[in-house]
Amino acid sequence: MGEPGRDLVVAPGPGLRRGLVIPAAELVERFSRSSGPGGQGVNTTDSRVELLFEPASSSALSEAQRDRLAEAWAGRLIAGRISIVASEHRAQLRNRAAARERLAALLREGLAPPPPARRATKPTRGSQSRRIEAKKRRGQVKAGRGRVTDD
Numbered sequence: 001m002g003e004p005g006r007d008l009v010v011a012p013g014p015g016l017r018r019g020l021v022i023p024a025a026e027l028v029e030r031f032s033r034s035s036g037p038g039g040q041g042v043n044t045t046d047s048r049v050e051l052l053f054e055p056a057s058s059s060a061l062s063e064a065q066r067d068r069l070a071e072a073w074a075g076r077l078i079a080g081r082i083s084i085v086a087s088e089h090r091a092q093l094r095n096r097a098a099a100r101e102r103l104a105a106l107l108r109e110g111l112a113p114p115p116p117a118r119r120a121t122k123p124t125r126g127s128q129s130r131r132i133e134a135k136k137r138r139g140q141v142k143a144g145r146g147r148v149t150d151d
Contacts, residue, residue, distance in 0.1 A: 010104045015068075015111035022060045022107075028052040029099075031092060048087040051099035056080050065111055072110035082106065 008022040031046040055061060055069045057080075076082055084106070086099040123131075 008100055008104060010107050013108050013112070015113050016108060020060060020107065020111075022053070022058065022103075026053065026058050026060070027100075027103075029096065035087065047090060047092045047095055048085065049092065049095040049099045051084045051086070051096075051103055052081050053084075053103060054081045069107070069110045073106070 007024050008027060010016060010020040010022070012019040028051070030050040030052070032048045032050070033046055035048075055066055055073070058066070061069070070077070073082055082103070084099045084102045086095040086102065089095050089098065
């Protein structure tokens with residue numbers, strides 16, 4: 001993943017054969033007070049981290065990758081940027097690392113190729129006959145539920 005303050009290294013995977021390195025200059029980190037854990041220090045330390053990344057202007061991405069990310073992140077982009085907030089840890093350094101891990105996961109997910117289209121197939125003859133037999137059995141059960149009459 002890389003350490004906070006350094007380039008973000010995304011490991012190779014689907015859609016990223018050689019991996020990806022996002023320069024540290026393209027990542028903006030903002031800090032604020034966290035509402036999460038921290039005891040007495042929660043009101044004095046800026047442990048909440050907001051990591052901002054703008055894929056449209058990134059030099060690490062190809063044009064096709066930019067388009068794919070824009071489509072995948074369409075509902076998450078605000079002013080062309082994606083914002084990831086981490087405040088679950090007491091330490092700012094751990095929150096910075098958590099935000100970077102989430103960004104790497106989002107990049108991997110957004111750049112993965114779409115799954116192949118499903119090819120429709122016909123039900124097999126055996127499955128069709130099993131279905132019909134089950135329907136017949138169910139119909140016989142229901143037919144036997146009529147009123148009982150004395151003959």
